[in-house]
Amino acid sequence: MLNFSDIKKSYGKTEIIKGVSGEIHQGEITALIGPSGSGKSTLIRLLSLLENPDSGKIEYDNGLLDFSNKKITIPSDYWPNVTVVFQQLYLWPHLTMMDNILLPHKNNSSDEKWFKEKLDYLINFFELNEYLGRYPNQLSIGQRQRIAIIRAIMLNPKYILFDEVTASLDIEHIQKVKEVLLKEKAEGKGIIIATHLIGFAKAISDNIWFLEKGKFIEQGTKEILNKPKTERFSKFLSLIE
Amino acid sequence: MGVFEIISDYRNLFLEGLGNTLLLVAYIYPIGLVIGTILGTISYKYKYSIGILSRGFSTIVAATPILVILFWLHYPLQYMLDVVIDPFYTSVFAISLVAIFLISDIIYNSLVEFPQQYVASAKVCGLDSLTIVRKIQLPIIVRQVLPSILNILVIILQTTLFTSLISVNELFRVSQQINAEIYRPVEIYTALGIFYVGISLLIFAMAHFIKIRFTRNISEV
Numbered sequence: 300m301l302n303f304s305d306i307k308k309s310y311g312k313t314e315i316i317k318g319v320s321g322e323i324h325q326g327e328i329t330a331l332i333g334p335s336g337s338g339k340s341t342l343i344r345l346l347s348l349l350e351n352p353d354s355g356k357i358e359y360d361n362g363l364l365d366f367s368n369k370k371i372t373i374p375s376d377y378w379p380n381v382t383v384v385f386q387q388l389y390l391w392p393h394l395t396m397m398d399n400i401l402l403p404h405k406n407n408s409s410d411e412k413w414f415k416e417k418l419d420y421l422i423n424f425f426e427l428n429e430y431l432g433r434y435p436n437q438l439s440i441g442q443r444q445r446i447a448i449i450r451a452i453m454l455n456p457k458y459i460l461f462d463e464v465t466a467s468l469d470i471e472h473i474q475k476v477k478e479v480l481l482k483e484k485a486e487g488k489g490i491i492i493a494t495h496l497i498g499f500a501k502a503i504s505d506n507i508w509f510l511e512k513g514k515f516i517e518q519g520t521k522e523i524l525n526k527p528k529t530e531r532f533s534k535f536l537s538l539i540e
Numbered sequence: 541m542g543v544f545e546i547i548s549d550y551r552n553l554f555l556e557g558l559g560n561t562l563l564l565v566a567y568i569y570p571i572g573l574v575i576g577t578i579l580g581t582i583s584y585k586y587k588y589s590i591g592i593l594s595r596g597f598s599t600i601v602a603a604t605p606i607l608v609i610l611f612w613l614h615y616p617l618q619y620m621l622d623v624v625i626d627p628f629y630t631s632v633f634a635i636s637l638v639a640i641f642l643i644s645d646i647i648y649n650s651l652v653e654f655p656q657q658y659v660a661s662a663k664v665c666g667l668d669s670l671t672i673v674r675k676i677q678l679p680i681i682v683r684q685v686l687p688s689i690l691n692i693l694v695i696i697l698q699t700t701l702f703t704s705l706i707s708v709n710e711l712f713r714v715s716q717q718i719n720a721e722i723y724r725p726v727e728i729y730t731a732l733g734i735f736y737v738g739i740s741l742l743i744f745a746m747a748h749f750i751k752i753r754f755t756r757n758i759s760e761v
Contacts, residue, residue: 349660379666389661392758393679402675403665436758454665 300324301346301381301458301489306355306366308345308513315341317513318355323458323489328480330500330521331493333510334535339493340386342510343460346491347383348373360457379407379454386462386493388447390435396446397431400453409455421449425475440467448476458489465496477503497524497539509535543727543734550718557714558735560628564700564710565739567632569693572639579640580647591648598641607702610634614706631703639696646688650681683755690747694740711735 301323308316315338323329323346331339344350346357348364351371357364359381362374390399404414422428425445435443444467451459461480465473473496480503484490494500500507501524509517509532517523517532527533547554583591601609614630654677662672704713715732719725 347664349663378664382664382666383661385657385661387657389657391658391661391676393683393756402671403662403667407666434756434758450665 300358300360302356302358303346304356304358306342306345306352306357308341308350308352315513316345316352319510319513319515320355321508321515321518323491325457325489326484326487327505328484328490328492328503329506329508330504331491331508331510332495332497332500337510338513339510340462341513343383343462343491343493347381347460348377349383379403379456381458381460382451382454382456383460384447384451384462384464386466388435388440388443390443390447390450392435395432395434396427396438399435399446400450403450403454407454409453413455414453418449418453421452421479424479425449425472441469441472444468445472445476448479452479452483456488458491459483461490461492461494463493463495465494465499473499495539497536500524511535541722541724541727543730546718546722546724546727547731547734550714553714553718554711554731554735557709557711560708560710561697561700561735562739564628564631564635564703564708565693565697568636568639568696568700571632571636572643572692572696573689575636576640576643577647579644581651583644583648584651594641594644595648598645601638601641606635606638606699607705609637610702610706627703627706627708630706631700631708635696635699635703638699639692642692642695643689646685646692647681650685651677653684654681679755680758683751683758686747686751686755690743693743693747697739697743698736 302321304320305318306316306320307314307318319342321329331342333339341350345352348357352366354366356366359374359377362377364371364373390396391402394402400418422431425448427442427445427449430438430442430446435446438446444464448461448464451461465476468476477499480490480492492500492504501521504521507517507519507521507523508515509523511531516529517527519528523532524536527536541549579590579594583594610631613634614625614627618625618630658676658680659672662676667676700710701712703710704716707713711732715728719728722728
């Protein structure tokens with residue numbers, strides 16, 4: 300379980316994340332939704348510990364990180380057990396697509412048979428066979444996005460945080476991503492997806508977190524998409540529909 | 541007497557000068573590249589201590605003409621310390637000092653400007669620090685700094701010419717000696733130019749090889 304409580308983050312005098320709490324369970328998908336600038340990407344960076352929160356706590360399996368204590372030691376197995384697919388992807392530009400997937404694998408000790416079978420399946424499923432020898436700047440954003448998803452899944456993490464995972468994908472590939480994520484969920488992964496696509500969130504997620512101005516306005520099961528409790532969330536949903 | 545005739549007639553002298561010039565850069569290049577890279581990396585890691593100090597020195601060194609540094613190290617300093625050092629080693633020290641700070645600056649700036657998102661994605665993929673430096677940062681930085689480092693190496697080659705003024709028998713000093721004997725300035729200094737262009741072309745060729753072999757264009761279209 301990945302729990303976080305009262306997480307806060309400011310840049311200068313501007314408070315971006317204002318004391319949010321939540322739980323990410325393995326085998327569940329949580330959709331993080333909210334308007335642009337609400338703090339979704341920042342929250343993902345904080346939960347992935349690429350930036351430390353100013354205060355609050357993150358409980359990861361058996362370890363507790365208390366950010367009121369300034370000396371925080373990140374547990375050695377936090378990455379890649381908690382990993383991220385960034386909105387901007389950040390594939391390494393000097394490596395081929397295949398090497399982008401293989402480099403982390405060489406550094407991790409995952410089962411070779413599992414790795415080969417899963418990689419073959421994902422590459423075929425996303426129709427990327429002919430692009431593996433190419434470099435990121437030789438491919439479309441949609442193709443890069445699918446490689447970034449594969450790279451994260453092939454790390455065999457416990458938790459995957461996706462920041463706008465479907466941003467550059469067409470309907471057909473969104474459907475495929477949905478299928479893959481549901482499979483990962485079934486295999487016990489805990490998943491967070493920051494997304495603008497309410498339909499996608501509704502179809503795939505177990506839980507919904509609605510974030511606005513750095514605060515959770517609503518959190519609950521996906522039923523809250525049909526019956527929002529707050530006027531603000533209701534208005535937000537009506538604008539999208 | 542033509543250019544190539546002079547080169548042929550005075551080949552022993554030219555070879556001696558060329559040898560000394562190459563020996564100077566053979567000392568200065570590795571010292572500058574290795575210590576400059578280490579200093580640049582440490583300056584980046586400790587921006588507010590060693591970094592500020594290093595950049596302060598770098599500004600002073602860059603603002604001081606190499607001739608002044610060379611003369612100061614060769615005459616007043618050795619007089620004050622009551623020592624006599626071979627001008628060759630004084631030259632190596634003076635020009636290496638300049639090379640170290642110039643290269644350190646380039647490395648420091650390339651690290652400051654390095655796109656941190658690639659390091660972030662490496663971290664969340666579970667790569668350790670050494671692998672991140674070796675497999676992610678270094679290959680990207682090499683391509684980024686190669687043109688600037690190449691310019692520095694060529695400038696350093698040309699700077700060795702000043703060492704003739706403290707009696708190092710390098711190419712320029714040899715050319716002056718030959719000119720004093722036969723007074724053919726046009727031909728002799730053209731010959732000198734040919735030698736410098738030749739060495740510079742070698743440096744360019746090496747840099748081109750490194751670029752082709754170890755890097756690729758990573759810019760977005």
